[in-house]
Amino acid sequence: MSDQQTLRYVGKSVPRLDAFDKVTGAAEYTDDVAFGPGLLYGRVLRSPYAHALIKRIDASKALAVPGVKAVVTGKDTPGFIGLYLRDRHIFCTDRVRCVGDSVAGVIAASEEIAENAMRLIEVEYEPLPAVFDPLQAIKPDAPLIHPDLGSYHVAAFLLPKPGTNISNHFKVRKGDIDGAWTKCEVIVDEWYRTPQIQHVPLEPHIAVGRWDRSGEVTMWSSTQAPFTQRNLIAQAFGLSQGRVRVIGNLVGGGFGCKAGVTMEGLSVAMAKLVPGHPVKVRFTREEEFFCASTRQGLVAHVKLGATKDGKLLALEVEYFWDGGCYTEYGTNITRAAGYSSTGPYVVPNVKTDSYCVYTNNPSAGPMRGFGMPEIHWSIEQTIDRLAERLEIDGVELRRMNCVKTGDEIVTGMIMHPIGLTQCIDKVAEAIGWGKKAAPSAPHRKRGKGIAIMWKAPAMPHNPGSEAWLVFNDDGTLNLGVGGQELGQGAFTIAAQIAAEQLGVPLDWVRLARPIDTRYSPYEWQTVASRTTWSMGNAIRAAASDARKQILDLVAQFWDESADDLDIRDGEVISHKSERSLSLRDMVIGGLRLPGDQGFIGGPIMGRGKFMPTYVTDLDPETGQGKRAVVHYTVGAEAVELEVDTTTGQVEVVKVAAAFDVGKAVNPGLVVGQIEGGVVQGLSSALFEQLQLEKGRPLNASFVDYRIMSAMDAPKDIISEYVEVGQDDGPWGARGVGEHTMVPTAPAVANAIYDALGIRFNEMPLTAEKIYMALQEQRGAED
């Protein structure tokens, strides 16, 4: 079996399978698909109010415009849609809850006609009091944003509080928190804030819906979740999932904002009014900032206590999440933040309250890290503060208290084998921890910072993966998967796993794409850094299944034991008789028995599945349970930077990163995830904030919302990984896509403190903010 052999493809940095198409312009994204002359376009009229009742909509003038086919409003979409908490309509029915909420849709022959006609729709609103800060929105007298919260369909593991703006409250009560405080010799107590930010995929959201007269719905979309979109859209329209077909073309960047559903239902609702016509809805970059999902804002209160020799004893945290106007997906982020609220540390006494709070800010949802970058911003600065008070080195304090194999973690789960301390050691060494380098100029100050992290895939208990593989006449094969290629390299990993397990050359494996829910095997979603692990297991099972069928057949043909046979390079070989037979001679047409006795076998099809079956509930009052998550991926990053004291600008000189990936199926792709995640993390740390004025984004463009450019990104990123295998991962693999941006921002904040002696509790650390703080520091010194 492959396990005993030297691995040929797993563990190798094979080039991406999709690279050729992507460098030649042949790669097909949703907007590149030809839909023919029947294609119509949809534009959406958006709310100018953050909170208002819709009293009247008059679309008669818009409908009279030549080229306009129909206008859709909330009365056409009475159903609810959402992943964990069905709290939104596709078009607003009776009220709008944020600036940019979808009020009406115009379907027309061109985008220009639709856009112009849209302006002729008259809407009468009755403005309502609005609330924009989770600390205000959680108060009993705050304007109620979802009066019907109690009637919404909600996942069993979430706890909304009807009659309030709290859509989930997750609690941990572990140990004896009150008793523990009396034993703490040093306590740090701080408040932190992270703003709403935007994912900014280069490809804006797009969906094309078609509703046939027979009632069959087809939708093409740029999505991380074709199967989940099929499910949620079917639910919203009261359709059988079998009548909804979602085709997911290549995705031009997702980072979470193309998970679940965001805008795709708009295209289906519009298409319903013009049967037979595909209707294309593509977001402008401005809509991307207003109406696609954002990362939730967070106000965090963290109180952490330890003995004077540095043993963590007690932690009390309150997380007030700004979930925006809809929290259908975000509720589960607040749960994940709760059950991971200690960060990667062992703390025996914990009190956690994580609140998902509705506000009239833009709708927020999952983004790379799923709550972990936000909570680690507070945890990892608090740890550094504690280290300073204790006069213990920050790396040493982390090594002492970080979670290790076999530890009982915050939810009571016992930690599986992990290599967090190895990750800490690697980055500390790479950054030259403890060695102070001189700044490059007298007006610059130089510092180093470290942060560590953990993150578990946050999902329902039982998200499944399926895979199949079938052969072509020449023995090459088509591999069916339902996971998406977002740029992370999922398709390349998929092919590596199939080729390795089956025993065929890598270039014999072709992915059956695009992902099409009618033909592709099931995959819950391409999220949670679960794809290599979960889909990888399904692919490996499918390849094992095909392999067994092949070996059994050949064993029968040769009258040998299948145990003596193997498949190598597409040939079945016998270790015993040294015979060989090419797959091409048997995978379609079977084998002809000697002496004209007919055939045995037939076309081979491998089938595989994987679903975690061991995840259990957490007690709603204590947050304790046997196993709340499938596993944690852990890691560390260290940053060295310089601050220009005359401008407040930060130059990141070097970043060192190390993650325990279990097994690097493709080391080159792991490095790609680290480098990309580090830069996205740096960008969030230094630049990014959706500037909101009464819920209205003020910086809804690339000029005003800056992300890191080629001029800003650091030159020196050292990417390392350790491999402490996952017992149920393919060859031990765990996910790493999201984790890489989790520790970056707090590592930057800690490095800035090292350089300047100034703490910043609010992200981002813009030059202006740093400059102002330096001015204040100088003022205090004078």
Add this chain to the structure above:
Amino acid sequence: MAVHSITVKVNGAEERVRVPSNMTLLRLLREELGLTGTKNGCSAGECGACTVMLNGQPVNSCMVLAVEADGAEVTTVEGLGSGDELDVIQQAFVEVGAVQCGFCTPGMLISARALLNRNPNPGEDEIREALVGNLCRCTGYKPIIAAVQRAAKMMRKR
């Protein structure tokens, strides 16, 4: 809307097309000529996904009217290399792994090609400056810069 007849040489082939006054070069390429390799990321000249070469200069094709390209030569990502033979810059992107989601890649390749045309031996800072108008959210830019350096080296060897 007035309609204009223009002649434009796209990837070496002369095209005669009728375009309305307000049509951008990006729409002409994608919707009339079927060259969908060039991407639309913002329609505002801010992200660089739609970068093409216009008479050898990299431009955001969403900011150029099609009529302005009358008589001009345009090179898109489809015009790099020939047949299954990749241009060195494409080859370097594949080899280094400078591609993730791929949406910025066509514009990035054109900006890089334009840089190498005017400076076959650029330093790292020059490369970063040349690519500053091409945003990438996936790679962190490091492999892209390495790919441009590799391509420059490959060119010098030839």
